[in-house]
Amino acid sequence: MAYKNPNDQKRNSREWQRKNKDRVNAKNKKWRDKNRKYIAVYDKIRNTVFPEILKAHNVARYIKIPKNSICEICGSPNNLEKHHPDYSDPYLIQILCKDCHTRLHKLKEIGK
Numbered sequence: 615m616a617y618k619n620p621n622d623q624k625r626n627s628r629e630w631q632r633k634n635k636d637r638v639n640a641k642n643k644k645w646r647d648k649n650r651k652y653i654a655v656y657d658k659i660r661n662t663v664f665p666e667i668l669k670a671h672n673v674a675r676y677i678k679i680p681k682n683s684i685c686e687i688c689g690s691p692n693n694l695e696k697h698h699p700d701y702s703d704p705y706l707i708q709i710l711c712k713d714c715h716t717r718l719h720k721l722k723e724i725g726k
């Protein structure tokens with residue numbers, strides 16, 4: 615009885631992909647052609663906005679507002695929230711009270 619060579623499996627899979635490359639590519643191409651409009655928009659959003667916002671929010675989740683913090687704008691110690699002045703730097707976080715935070719976003723109309 616011959617042992618099954620573990621490389622056989624890999625080779626077979628690669629073989630399959632090679633043989634069916636046209637089929638796989640054709641299927642992908644058809645889907646992309648059909649959804650080209652959406653893919654372009656989605657790629658743009660994903661590549662520009664999402665990674666930084668997601669990263670910033672992931673970082674923010676683990677950063678606690680230090681005790682005895684005050685709002686960086688008005689000095690209030692109440693209803694403090696974390697604000698990202700710059701999403702390209704997720705570690706840059708401002709502590710702002712809810713009022714100032716809301717006001718700031720109304721001025722900027724971006725991010726969270």
Ligand SMILES: [Zn+2]
Pocket residue numbers: 685686687688689690710711712713714715
């Ligand atoms: Zn404030």
Ligand SMILES: [Zn+2]
Pocket residue numbers: 696697698715719725726
């Ligand atoms: Zn904010």
